[in-house]
Amino acid sequence: MSSSNASLEALQAMLSFDAGLELLHEPSEIERFSRDAFDYSPVLAERLASCRADLVVRPADVAAVERLAAACAIHGVPLTVRAAGTGNYGQCVPLEGGVVMLTSSLRAIHNIDDKTGVVTVEPGCPMRLLDQSLRQRGRQLRLLPSTWRSATIGGFLSGGSGGIGSIRWGFLRDPGHLLGLELVTLESKPQRITLSAAEAEALNHAYGTNGVMTSLQLATAAAVDWHQVAVDCERWTDAVELLLACGRAAIDLHLASLLERPVLKHMPTWSGPTADRHRLLLLVSPDAIGTVRRLAANRAAVVHDLGPEDLNGGNSLRELTWNHTTLHMRAAAPGWTYLQMLLPQPELAAMASLRQRWGDALLWHLEAVSQQGCVRLAALPLVRWEGMERLEQLMEDCRAVGAFIFNPHVLTVEDGGLGVVDGDQVAAKARFDPAGLLNPGKLRGWLERDGLD
Ligand SMILES: Cc1cc2nc3c(=O)[nH]c(=O)nc-3n(C[C@H](O)[C@H](O)[C@H](O)COP(=O)(O)OP(=O)(O)OC[C@H]3O[C@@H](n4cnc5c(N)ncnc54)[C@H](O)[C@@H]3O)c2cc1C
Incomplete structure (x- = not known):
């Protein structure tokens, strides 16, 4: 579903008047933000070498995310969310070009509940900062990737699986870690929707294919001086x-x-x-x-x-x-x-x-x-x-x-995971991204549903 030059130009014209959207056009920026750490796999390195975004956009806040989502939906341009770009499977590489959206301005920690330790945070918050803030309140993150000093909490939730802490807390998709989230839909009139813990699971480890997450609610653990x-x-x-x-x-x-x-x-x-x-x-x-x-x-x-x-x-x-x-x-x-x-x-x-x-x-x-x-x-x-x-x-x-x-040499959520299509992930995409514009090519269940594969 590559977008035509005309729709890209129209999109760019629409976005360039928006003070809340920083547009990055420099070839070096396009190059940098079209990659992640996929080169650990020679298979993916070859497959993804030529994939490039047409435009990189950094929204200043959630309202700006909504305006960007609306513009992409109106012009039929793919939107791929990118956080710190430390994923290993090309999760944030735009297979069909279009817009790469940076989450680095969405980093607020909204709340750390004193009684429960539950944290509500924007997805672009670096895990290092989040963990530091939690430690000041006697808490810590339960699970962290070894990239925790550079990766974001939203990137981990969408693209990661487990890591430091997994010996005690298992994996991110185990019930009890993600307690709810807020997302923005990819529609001409985007909706901001809050999901319960059960509904939120469909976006957990879905590579940003079925909603743009704008806030996460996560359980934490009592801090220990390891x-x-x-x-x-x-x-x-x-x-x-x-x-x-x-x-x-x-x-x-x-x-x-x-x-x-x-x-x-x-x-x-x-x-x-x-x-x-x-x-x-x-x-x-x-x-x-x-x-x-x-x-x-x-x-x-x-x-x-x-x-x-x-x-x-x-x-x-x-x-x-x-x-x-x-x-x-x-x-x-x-x-x-x-x-x-x-x-x-x-x-x-x-x-x-x-x-x-x-x-x-x-x-x-x-x-x-x-x-x-x-x-x-x-x-x-x-x-x-x-x-x-x-x-x-x-x-x-x-x-x-x-x-x-768990094959790290493949591109789709399913093939790198349990190998089977998760119907809830596909249903969430139908609901929150009906035109299939979010990170196209990464959710096999969606491609098979459309009969494109
Ligand atoms: C050296 C090294 C060590 C690693 N160790 C681990 C490890 O221990 N455990 C582990 O699980 N992973 C590990 N990884 C992979 C990766 O670092 C982590 O998964 C990391 O948490 C990804 O975070 P990020 O901010 O870089 O996300 P990105 O790579 O930028 O994005 C990851 C995915 O999340 C999506 N996404 C990001 N933000 C949003 C949002 N707001 N809404 C919707 N979708 C979104 C992106 O589209 C993409 O699909 C490692 C990678 C490297 C290079």
Whole structure:
């Protein structure tokens, strides 16, 4: 549905008189705001290289968002929302051009409820600022991506899934995190609609395909001064068992990651003393350090107490985990990419079988998570890029041992997730974006509904 030059010109003429809408036309700005961090995938890098917005627009407030939405609807021009642009799957790349809308002016924290800790916030609020404000009130965000210092809360809600905190709080789409939201519809007379927790789920992790979110209501957790601990193990079996034991112990954990020895070699120095071992990276409450030492002693592991986290600094253990592990590995060895999966149980046998088949073309990076209340191991293994056919074969082999793949080399919400169409997401698009102008091409259920795929 690419928009014609005539509709784009008419749209631009309409917007240029609006003081609440900043228009960015410079080729360098168009280029910058048409990309995200998709280049971790060689598949997406090739697919998305030439996608460009026609115009980038920054609305000053929610009323300006409504005027922009109206203009796009009237002229039939696609609108793709972009926050900090740290997504990995081209979530905010405009496949069909049109307008890219920046959320950076929508950053107000409307309320932090003293009794419940529930926060009401605009989507463009940087998570770092939000977490700082919460901490001043004795609260913290439950879930954060490892990009939390630059990413926004709206981008995380629409494009992310989990991360730091997932060992305790599971994933963003678990009921209880998103408690409601406000959105603007893509119509010639846009509506501003408030959704309950149940209705809001259709916009949770929908890549901004079915509504422009303008306010979010989220649950938070009591703040903890997390302590950084690195634990080194000689044997992989001990390291995996220790990771699971920490996840299952009666301790407060915010993060529990494990890097295989060759991956650790490529990590920056702040992961702890240099060691030729497998390393666990933990964020634990101060009262849990003794228990970690006890569990580690049973496995002849070496514990490094790295002290309290410095949330005001630039880097901490957080920035070595989740997809930051991939970032550091690729900085040192650009020929690597990654996969995402939930490992089957028992985990060790599945990993051993894949190692036998794939050798050192597949290196393990594990994250302990809570999945439907149980401690499970998610893996974001590093994969040596040897072409599409080999990648497909690897995913097949992972599925054959019982792993569930969340494919980071695809464009649609469904294909990167559970693989199935969520009827509620599609119904929400029909209701809030009837002409299908929001981030076109990213919701497979919508394309199939239109018979376009
Ligand atoms: C090194 C690295 C590490 C990462 N680690 C993690 C991790 O631990 N966990 C994780 O889940 N992700 C992770 N990511 C992916 C990404 O950083 C996060 O999901 C992040 O929260 C995205 O936020 P953003 O502000 O950059 O959003 P963007 O990338 O700008 O946008 C993401 C999606 O949200 C939509 N969107 C944004 N605002 C709105 C709005 N107001 N209304 C409707 N739609 C909207 C956009 O259209 C887009 O589809 C990582 C990425 C990198 C590069």
